[in-house]
Amino acid sequence: MELAVIDIKGKKTSKKVKLSDAVFCIEPNDHAIYLDVKQHMANKRTGNHKAKERSDIRGSRRKIRKQKGSGAARVGDIKNPIFRGGGRAFGPRPRDYSFKLNKKVKRLARKSALSHKIKAESLVVLEDFKLESPKTKDFAQILINLEVSDSKSLLVMSELDKNIKLSSRNLKSTRVVLAEELCTYDILNANKVYLSVNSIEKVEKILG
Secondary structure, eight states: OOOEEETTTTTTEEEEOOOOHHHHSOOOOHHEEEEEEEHHHHHHOOOOOOOGGGGOOOOOOOOOOSSSSSSOOOOOOOTTTTTTTTOOTTTOOOOOOOOOOOOOHHHHHHHHHHHHHHTTTOOOEEEOOSSSSSHHHHHHHHHHHOOOSSSSSEESSSSOHHHHHHHHHTTEEEEEEEGOOOOHHHHHSEEEEEEEEHHHHHHHHHHH
């Protein structure tokens, strides 16, 4: 399919770019998307939660009362989970939440996410541009021109431009990534995805 190229002023140019149907126009696989996003979120978890169990509580090991004859339930020491201040039973422990996902599934998930954006008309091809100096004000003006200053946007570039990266990092509503850094979560999390003209070839090479 073909998409018109838009400049940084938000206006259509006379140029058109052909996108690969094998990458941008597939039948989306929602389960692959679910698995990839689940892995992304799991990898971000630190897993350092910890509750004190019986062995971690400081206290006497003395048995509080005799086993039989008191008329009350049998109990052990003061660190028993049923007592206030006792250890927690089966509390959370530090663990690693990450899990393995096949490369083909991750590739399918990214292609599915891009296809969803194409169907929703939320994927735009943006003319390549550069900033003379790192100024947040200049980048914010570009977002205003593109009418995405109040919504989440994702800009995909072919190579790192230091001025663009520095100009965008203070803006919470936008994210700038390289083609090889593109992930399913970022695509779905953005209301609009902007692909620079030069990045399309790289995206198609990585996902094709």
